[in-house]
Amino acid sequence: METLFPDIHNLVLQQQSTIADLWTPQGWKFVFRRYLNDWEIPRVTEIFRSIDQFSGLEIGRDRLQWLGNSKGIFKVGAVYKKLNHPNLQLLKWPWKHIWKAKIPYKVSCFVWLLTKEAVLTQDNLMKRGITLCSRCFFCGKTAETVNHLFIQCKVTDQLWNLFLRRKSISWSMPGRISEALFSWEEAGTQAKNRSNWRIVPATIWWTI
Ligand SMILES: [Zn+2]
Known part of the structure; x- marks a missing residue:
């Protein structure tokens, strides 16, 4: 969150918490140190939209997740496959x-x-x-x-x-x-x- 949404991260009081810590049965529990301005609300919505994609939250250290495959694990072979997608080649030919x-x-x-x-x-x-x-x-x-x-x-x-x-x-x-x-x-x-x-x-x- 600090990397992707630094502006909102600065506003959150629980800066040392992991995303998993912020989940409660009632939903996400972010505590902001002041009221949000109008222009900050779309950014917060964006955060919720991103984290809502994760199912089965587990407690653990935050880690980088690669978006190139469903497992979130980076593999050179998968990058090669992605870059060599036939349509992409055709497009760039x-x-x-x-x-x-x-x-x-x-x-x-x-x-x-x-x-x-x-x-x-x-x-x-x-x-x-x-x-x-x-x-x-x-x-x-x-x-x-x-x-x-x-x-x-x-x-x-x-x-x-x-x-x-x-x-x-x-x-x-x-x-x-x-x-x-x-x-x-x-x-x-x-x-x-x-x-x-x-x-x-x-x-x-x-x-x-
Ligand atoms: Zn030569």
Whole structure:
């Protein structure tokens, strides 16, 4: 309560009590040190609404409860599942930037593979059991991954800068291909010709 409702917590006299202590058979027993102002009543209602969701109150130390599952226990696997919800992926999938760009179909297919991080860079070859000492083909400084080769590498960066300097745009490169597509689209909202702007990432990646 101190964390979520600090304003109301300050008004309650039983600040050392747990929420369970405040429950009586007649209902919640909060004692405030003064009459509540009109604008504080909705906040108190909010507190009651939150705590009324808990059934079977038990006496014990207050603890954090994760809202991601019914047991209230945080698990990495559950977060992964939540973040990978198919609808969420669909919502965040840059299909428009891939299939609506005015580029040859084979280039769209290549960008789609890039976005799936499935083109045959050295890291993906290694995942298929090919033994390699992975080094970026351009800079040789780090392992060759899709995201490094196509967006993070210093050599690739020069290609992006060719376009960015011409338009005097300051742009920080995102970490993944899909994010780069979204971010490029956003950066181009003021561009005179949106369809020309949209083909730039595909042009760079196809050149590489
Ligand atoms: Zn590199």
